[in-house]
Amino acid sequence: MTNQVTLIATAAMGLEGLVKSEVKDLGYTDIQTENGKIIYKADYLGIARSNMWLRTADRVKVLIGEFNAYSFDELFEQTKAMPFEDWLPEDAFIHVVGKSHKSTLYSVPDCQSIVKKAIVSRLQDQYNIYTRLDESGARYKIEVAILKDKVTLSIDTTGSGLHKRGYRVEQGEAPLKETLAASLVKLTNWTPEKPFVDPFTGSGTIAIEAALIGQNIAPGFNREFSAEEWAFLPQSIWNQALEEAEDLANYDQPLDITGSDISHQAIEMAQNNAMEAGLVDLIKWKQMNVKDFKPKTDVGYLLGNPPYGERLNDRPEVEQLYKALGGIMKDYPKWSVYIMTAHENFENFYGTKASKKRKLFNGFIKTDYYQFFGKK
Template sequence: MTRHCFFAPCPRGLEPILAAELEQLGASSVQGRDGGVQFQGDWRVCYRANLESRIASRILWQVATQPYASEADVYNIARALPWNEWFTPALTIRVNVAAIKCPLRSLDFVTLKIKDAVCDKFREITARRPSVDTARPDIRIHGFLDAWKFSLYLDTSGEALFKRGLRERAGEAPIRENLAAGILRLTGWQPGIPLLDPMCGSGTFLLEAAQISLNIAPGLERGFAFEKLTKFDKALWDQLRKTAIARQKPKTPQPIFGSDLYGDVLAAARANLSAAGFSEILTLKQANVLEISAPAPFGFLVTNPPYGVRIGEQQALTEFYPKLGDVLKKRFSGWEAYIFTADPLLPKLIRLNASRRTPLFNGALECRLLEYKMVAGGMRRVRQGNVPQPTKS
């Protein structure tokens, strides 16, 4: 089959683990970039990446990359492409443009020129043109410009891949699902090892851990833009879906635990887990993180503590973080704790020595994944068994 060039954006900081994941899915010529991974593959690789990647935000098919100097160059490059061979004018489109060090004055004007080029090409060939739908387009076209090169991509995903089709209710400022999956990968946690999120919010870490434990492909419950392309291979897609479903494990109870102080927040987590069919495989309860005990002799604690709105203002935080550190020291010996936060106060006030601080981004917000090894000899004995070392980055 013909090999194509693709780009998979992801949360910044997760590029190395996305690259490894894409290689496992059959991608070749894999190269990490700032904010994503460039790779090559046929349509099987593209379909599998959409269906099975837990880390990618989208899978973009590169259809052009050329030098440019003006808006007219952008228009001409876009106009020359065989859009009519890729999709029909009955479908709606949206054009998105991003740039770094671009000399052109208006990205809005560049966006308009790309849209005009696509529509003009359709009018020339078919006497019809696609309509623009900025809310729910059938086809998303992405343009990217640096100082001298213009690249165009067709989005094969449609809705962003972190929209798994599972979440019923979102809590306050939840982290995206692919970021949660990436954090779990960075910790070194594996299915079968106890996992606790004691401030679980709407349950994002729990949902991702359950899917990983049961080997459920994250894209099984949703549709994709590539299904609307003219040369969509339905037989191949049906085969890949059937293979993914056959790899799923039975829904047996897993050592995954979640809790939260707030009943309304816990109700959102319960609704999400129930909608996904995971209610019976993990344990969820209402509890204060400062009063809980470890649910197993060893395991991984992974959490994104709420800050500001739910816990209170600065004074409340200065009281909460040291208490959290005390709980980890006294009640979680033998565990590894991973705290994901954008709050610069936390590492200063928790009174624990972080063994690793991994920079990550939650959207545009710079965060840290803090690793605390609450261990003496106990965890080292465990590591001779099945618990892997966390990946370094």
């Protein structure tokens, strides 16, 4: 087996461009973009580096193979024809998950069961095993994804999704995923020498992700990945990826990042999370009502995920909040303001038309990301 692999970095809808540019930044050039995923060629080290560095992707998978299947027999035979022994040892714990969309084979439990049988049969043949497989070794999560009768088989290298950075020890009721928070920061043109404020900081995720980006700290630096247990990936690969992350981090980069929130409890949570991330001295935390916010510099960046007012009786209060923020920021025309909200009349209350707006999903909630560019 060669050291070359095809990787799939999955992305939330609308964020494929960000993930693609992160893959490019890692030095990979043979890249294809599809809905919800970026496909690219890499080597074994690329598995570790992608997990270590991709801030905006959801997870990284190894592509095993693709084919069309219109019957369970075809699914079984073509799965069995794949060289699973290149990836799975004879004691592999095989966990198959699946999804099917607009396909003849629409029963996901049946597809999962057939794929598992085919892999087991392949490994029994290859390893000359005449009894049941032991399955006491490392876990391999295999996905069978069927779209319009095209079957894609892949193995998940990540384990817990990439948003699980390992620093969030506490969170509020509706926490923003770390990957989405990083995406919001990357969609601005903020640079680390400029002030950065999140006035609705909650458990601190946006400010923490901004600090990680500002000092070029790899988001996967503080966690483990399922592929670390795989026999064919030597520990030296993970050590190399960690060393690279350590070398590229710019711990001396000064930052001016503030996270504020009306809730004392939220600020305490944010501080605990920042401490876990090793960033406690880098971010200023402040209990404050957004109505009392006053920028201290002429130029800066404000990025927030305010309450959306989803419950009708919360709406008037939330709308007053938007109004107050718009009133404050109109006196600071050189500040760039970025707000993600599901409130469809946000601009009316804020008092200004956004320079740019893009659709994003916060979990299952459809939101708009309003971008107000500061005057040059």
